[in-house]
Amino acid sequence: MPALTRERDVREAYAAHSGELYGFAVRSLGDAGLAEEAVQETFLRAWKAGERYDPEIGSLRTWLFAILRNVVIDMGRARASRPRVGPEQGIEPSVEPLEQALVAWQVEEAMRRIGEDHRQVLLETHFKARPYAEVAEELGVPEGTIKSRVYYGLKALRVALEEIGYDG
Secondary structure, three states: OOOOOHHHHHHHHHHHHHHHHHHHHHHHHHHOHHHHHHHHHHHHHHOOOOOOOOOOOHHHHHHHEEEEEHHHHHHHHHHHOOOOOOOOOOOOOHHHHHHHHHHHHHHHHHHHHOOOOHHHHHHHHHHHHOOOHHHHHHHHHOHHHHHHHHHHHHHHHHHHHOOOOOOO
């Protein structure tokens, strides 16, 4: 599907990806109604920009999540900029935790895209803060191999993040 311009293409994309997009939007926004609105806006934007979708650059799922990320940020900023009316007036989640959740999703998605050896070593050394020597002993490889895997794993992670639109 080189372009997402026909109604049938949008319907198929919605059937395939709306549930996962909705789940992410609920977690990000903390509101089911806003999440539904975010998913609808995502598919509206995707349809309007359908000719720009290029499957050689990334999957349809990744492209839709990139659009959703922008929609969620826009909605979060809009909510933060206007005062709440009602009993919980003044209690509004800040955009910062929302952006942190989006970055966490992007890192998680990028980690899925790198090789298993690199992913395992990065999880152990960077996310669990374990010493290289300890990881090397556990995996039964030289410490230099762990260092090499970390180096190349970080390079692969950087490329994967760029592919999914991380701009941090």
